[in-house]
Amino acid sequence: MKRLKIVALTMLLGMFASVVRVNAQDVAEGEQIFKNNCAACHNTSAEPLVGPGLQGVGQRRPLDWIVKWVHNPQAVIASGDKYANDLYNKFGKAQMTAYPSYSEAQIKSVLAYIDAQNAAPAAPAAGAAPAAGAAAPAAESNGGMLQYILIALLGVMVLVLVALLSIVTTLSKLASVSAEEAESIPLLQRIAENGKKLAANNAFKTGAALLITLLIGKATIDAAYGVGIHQGYAPEQPIHFSHKLHAGDYQINCGYCHTGVYKGKGANVPSPNICMNCHNTIKRESPEIQKIYRAIEKDEPIQWIRVHNLPDLAYFNHSQHTNVAGLECQNCHGEIQKMEVVEQRSTLTMGWCIDCHRKTDVNTKGNAYYDKLVEIHNKENKEPLKVANIGGLECSKCHY
Structure with a gap:
C-alpha cells in the first residue's frame, strides 16, 4: 500500500508539473x-x-x-x-x-x-483553422484569462490529490490484515467485507463525492463554452455549389456573386440570374443546373441555407471590413476557395472579434480621413494605429 500511495502521489505531482x-x-x-x-x-x-x-x-x-x-x-x-x-x-x-x-x-x-x-x-x-485571426473557442481568451484558468486547474489538482490520497490511505488501512488471516477468509468474502468497510468510510465517501463533483463541474464548463458557437457548421445546400471550382479553379471574384460584399452591410446571396450569366450556355444539362431553371420557371427563390449567422444584437458591416479595412474574405471565412461545401471556420464570438480589433492595424494608406488620427497617435505611441485605438473596443461600435 505504501507503494500504491507513492505511485498515486507521483502521478498527481506529474500532472501538477505539466500544468505549471x-x-x-x-x-x-x-x-x-x-x-x-x-x-x-x-x-x-x-x-x-x-x-x-x-x-x-x-x-x-x-x-x-x-x-x-x-x-x-x-x-x-x-x-x-x-x-x-x-x-x-x-x-x-x-x-x-x-x-x-x-x-x-x-x-x-x-x-x-x-x-x-x-x-x-x-x-x-x-x-480546419482559418487563414488568419481565428482560433478555437478555448483559445480566444487573452493571457490574463488563461492565467485564471491555469490557477483554477491548479486548485482542481490540489483537490484531486487530497481525494486520491485519502482513498489510498483508506485502502491501506483496509488491507492491513495478516497473511494468515487473509488465507483463512475466502476471496469473495474478503472483497465483500472490504467493500462494506470502504463504503462506510467517511474519507472515501468524501473523496468519491469530490471527484464526482469535479467531473460534473468540468463537463458543465465545457458545455457552457460551446453554447451559441457553430464552428464547423456545414449544412447541405439545395443546390450543390462548389466554391473550390468557382472561386478556386476559375478564380471568380467573390464580389461577382455576392454583390454587396464590397459596398454594403451584407454580402448578399446571389440571385438565379447571376448564375444564368454563365449557365444559360454552360452545363445546362447538369441536374444541379436544372434546379436553377426550375426555380426560375416557378418564379421561386432558391432556399439557400445560411452558414454564417451573427445574432441580431451584433452589427457587422461587410464594406467597412473589405473595402475600407482591405481585409480578404479568408480572414473570417477561412480558405473559401478550397471548400467544396462551405462551413463556418471561425467561431464568430465577441472575444474573437475583439481579439482581431486589438491586433489589426488600421488601413490608413491613401485615406485622408485618418491623417490627423495617425499624426496624434504617432506622437505618443511607437506601435502602429490599431482598430482598438479608434474605438474598436467600444460597445456601441457593434451593439446598438
Whole structure:
C-alpha cells in the first residue's frame, strides 16, 4: 500500500508539473506569433493545410531541429536531412518562409500554444483553422484569462490529490490484515467485507463525492463554452455549389456573386440570374443546373441555407471590413476557395472579434480621413494605429 500511495502521489505531482510548465504568457505570445505568421499555411490540429498539421510537432522532432527549420528551412533541406526532404516533396516543394529573427524561446512559445490548442476541449465538428485571426473557442481568451484558468486547474489538482490520497490511505488501512488471516477468509468474502468497510468510510465517501463533483463541474464548463458557437457548421445546400471550382479553379471574384460584399452591410446571396450569366450556355444539362431553371420557371427563390449567422444584437458591416479595412474574405471565412461545401471556420464570438480589433492595424494608406488620427497617435505611441485605438473596443461600435 505504501507503494500504491507513492505511485498515486507521483502521478498527481506529474500532472501538477505539466500544468505549471504551461506559462500563460508563453502561450499568449505563441498564439500571436502563430496567427501572424503560421496560420495561413498550418493548422494547430493534425489536418494539413498548405503545409502539414502541427499537432504533436514538438514530439515528432527535437527542439534544436525545429529551431533550425524555422530559421532556415532551405538550409536544412540542402543539408540532405531525410525528414525535411520528405516533407518538402510531400507538399509540392512549396518553400516555407524563413524566420531567422525568432529566438528559441519564441519558437517554444509557439509549440506551447499548439499543445494548448490540442489540449483544450474540441469544438463540435471543428474544421480546419482559418487563414488568419481565428482560433478555437478555448483559445480566444487573452493571457490574463488563461492565467485564471491555469490557477483554477491548479486548485482542481490540489483537490484531486487530497481525494486520491485519502482513498489510498483508506485502502491501506483496509488491507492491513495478516497473511494468515487473509488465507483463512475466502476471496469473495474478503472483497465483500472490504467493500462494506470502504463504503462506510467517511474519507472515501468524501473523496468519491469530490471527484464526482469535479467531473460534473468540468463537463458543465465545457458545455457552457460551446453554447451559441457553430464552428464547423456545414449544412447541405439545395443546390450543390462548389466554391473550390468557382472561386478556386476559375478564380471568380467573390464580389461577382455576392454583390454587396464590397459596398454594403451584407454580402448578399446571389440571385438565379447571376448564375444564368454563365449557365444559360454552360452545363445546362447538369441536374444541379436544372434546379436553377426550375426555380426560375416557378418564379421561386432558391432556399439557400445560411452558414454564417451573427445574432441580431451584433452589427457587422461587410464594406467597412473589405473595402475600407482591405481585409480578404479568408480572414473570417477561412480558405473559401478550397471548400467544396462551405462551413463556418471561425467561431464568430465577441472575444474573437475583439481579439482581431486589438491586433489589426488600421488601413490608413491613401485615406485622408485618418491623417490627423495617425499624426496624434504617432506622437505618443511607437506601435502602429490599431482598430482598438479608434474605438474598436467600444460597445456601441457593434451593439446598438
